[in-house]
Amino acid sequence: MPFHEKLGRCLPALLMTVLLTACNPELEDGDSTPGGSTPGAAIPDCDDPDGSVPGDTVPGDGEEALIQLNDTGVNQCQDHRVLSDHSDNSYVCFTAGASETEDGIDHEGDLVPGGQDATIGRDSAALKGSLIKVGHGDAGFDFSKIGPDGNVLPLASADWDCVRDNHTGLMWETKTVVAGDIRSLGNTYSWYSSDATTNGGYVGTEIFGACVGIAGCDTEKYVSAINEAGLCSFHDWRMPSRAELLGIVNFGEVGPAIDETFFSHNGTGIYWSADTHASSIDNAWYLEFNRGSSYVAPKSQYYKIRLVRTVF
Structure with a gap:
């Protein structure tokens, strides 16, 4: 270089x-x-x-x-059909001879263009076996399970409360399916922030979700409750930005577009981000985990939350 x-x-x-x-x-x-x-x-x-x-x-x-950015999770290349009776195919890029700079040819003689997403970055390196990870994860993702005391757990652990992203330096809350649990997947919250430095100029809608375990179902009260409880022995949890949420999306998967080994109770639902829409401040960005798409909605809507904290 x-x-x-x-x-x-x-x-x-x-x-x-x-x-x-x-x-x-x-x-x-x-x-x-x-x-x-x-x-x-x-x-x-x-x-x-x-x-x-x-x-x-x-x-x-x-x-x-x-922080470091995660790769997309896409680890296959697409071909271009030469003849109409040929199939549209997805390939492990290097098995078809495609690379970052070179085109390949598949078994039907169709072109597999080089330079596709899957030929570049951590996902490609993981597929080739050259990516060294601290923990585990699909494609180029590198996650570790974290227990209630903040310590790393073995991959085989069946019970964990948080997930550390060893590449981005972020730690994520996990959800549960336990009825009445404050972190239950079924809980929803309206978007609300009284902090003028982060609410984009509009506080949102207070206490308008449906949840259990806290007095008031909005984003601000949930953050406060989780920090008071000390999830995984930490007290600095916050709402994630839209970009941070996109960072755990595996665009190589659908329904849900996330690594279920670590985010096993994620579902395909909609999760609020901390970000207010720039030109419509009564709206905030959210991300749905069926395909990993991001849109905006009124802050009065009630969606799920997955909190994050910065580790390094």
């Missing part, structure tokens, strides 16, 4: 490493959860074949967080 490209690729992450180490020496050894280690502010390998770009910026609930 030319030096100027390598510098542009690495500079954001190198700056993040210096800042994090200077401001919080505890991150030097990567230990940022109670009793468990997480990837810290390690200097990146700029020639890493996983194709990720260090230091991508994703907005998060009123502030900007410097």
Whole structure:
């Protein structure tokens, strides 16, 4: 890789490493959860074949967080039919000879164009067996199950409360199917925030969902209740940005478009984000997990919530 490209690729992450180490020496050894280690502010390998770009910026609930971005989860390439009686096919790209820069040919003689999503990035590296993960996950995703004490659990664990994304540095709430549980999948909440710095200029609708376990079914009260309870021994949970929600969507799957090994009680429902629509402030963005599509709706609507917190 030319030096100027390598510098542009690495500079954001190198700056993040210096800042994090200077401001919080505890991150030097990567230990940022109670009793468990997480990837810290390690200097990146700029020639890493996983194709990720260090230091991508994703907005998060009123502030900007410097994080890595997940890949899409798409790990197959599509062909172009040469003859009308040929089938439309999906292929593991490199088995058809397709790569980031080269076209391939499938078994019917149809063109498999190179440069498709599945030829680039973490998903491609995972398929080839060259992607090193801290935990596990579909395609290029790298997740770990987290127990109530904040510690990492084995993959085979049948009971966990949170999921840590080892690539983005985010930790996610998991839902339950237990009747009466505050985190029950069936609970819904209206969008409400009294914080003028994050509500986009309109507070939304207070207490207009249908839930159990808390006094008031809106997003602000749910965040407060989860932080008071100390989910997974943490008290800094927040609403996710739309971009953060999109980061756990597996676009290679449908119904639900998410890794069910870790988000087993996700469902295909609609989840609120923290983001207000820029030109229509009485609306907020949400994401549906059937296909991973994102739209806006009035803040008076009542949808599900999946909270997030920043680990590193």
